[in-house]
Amino acid sequence: MKSYKDYPRQSVSMSKDDVFQSTLKQIFTENQIDYVIETGTWLGTGSTQTLARAFSPGRLPKAYYTIEGNLTFHTIARFNLLKWPFVKPLWGDTVAKEKALHFIKHDEALLHHEQxxxxxxDTLEDPVRFYTNEVEGKLGKNWVISMVDWFGETFLxxxxxxxxxxxxxxRDDRPLVLLDSAGGIGWLEYQTVRDTLGNRxxxxxxxxxxxxxxxxSFNDVRTRADFRVIGHSLADGWMIAEHLA
Known part of the structure; x- marks a missing residue:
């Protein structure tokens, strides 16, 4: 694999891609989507706001759930998303921590990334340890994040x-699922979606x-007959697809 630090477009967010935005608006105009489930809120200023803005006023969802594992980011996101009352920020793990750690330690693509x-x-230097630290919340810590983490672990x-x-x-509401996952468990999250929703x-x-x-995840979607890829960009790293019943 190649270090993401060397990717010339690494700062480009899918939420800023005009094609991504126009594709979203077309889907939301032609279909009533009542529920959105998103992994990875961060500060709520990226894909979450892009999707929230793409809904037309007369076809707003009943609930847009967005999950963030970092309590500091989750708290900031709650304020950043107050403009959209249908957005429901949630704090916690997308998958159980033990399951995520086991997956990372046994992931063939991580263990043999040179293939x-x-x-x-994200890193070529001990990526298993890097993504383990990510799931355990040990990356990017400062005293503020540490204090908020302590508060959450103690009182919440x-x-x-x-x-x-x-x-x-x-699962019976034809939800829209957006996986902006933690780096080491994207494939695990996708499999969770695919296996849980089945043929719905x-x-x-x-x-x-x-x-x-x-x-x-992308390779699996585009080779399956039960998915229809609506749009994608390898340069900006996004894909939108419809799973058919």
Whole structure:
């Protein structure tokens, strides 16, 4: 794999791509989508706001769930998303931490990343440890984040398996699922969506299809007869698809 630091367009967000935005607006104009399930809120200023703005006033969703594992980012996102009352930020793990850690430690693509020459990865130096630290919340820490983490661990109840729980709750509602996953568990999250929703209809958006995160997810979608790829960009790393019943 290649270091993502060397990718010349690494700062480009799918949410800023004009084709991505126009494709979204067309889907939302032609279809009533009542529920959105997103992994990876960050500060709520990227894909979450892009999707929220793409809905026409007369066809707003009933709920847009967006999951963030970092309590500091989740708290900031709640304020940034107040303009859209249908957006429901959730704090917790998309999949159970033990399941995520087991997946990372046994992921063939991570253990043999040198075999995937055209795929980007966040680091080539002990990527298993890097993505383990990411899931455990050890990356990018400062005293503010550490204090907020301590408060959350002491006084709040962190939820886990939020992705699967929401999928089960809304599996008959033809939800739109946006996977802007943590870098090391994108393939795990995609499999969770695919296996939980089964042959039901739904919409799927993947971010970073040229990255370890979702290169396998993208390849799986485009080779399956039960998916229709609506649009994608390898340069900007996104894909929108429809899963057919």
């Amino acid at each position: 995937y020459a055209d795929v980007f990865i 109840s962190r939820q886990d398996d939020l992705l699967q729980n929401l999928l089960i709750k809304h 209809p739904y919409w799927l958006i993947l971010d970073d299809i040229h990255h370890l995160k979702h290169f396998r």
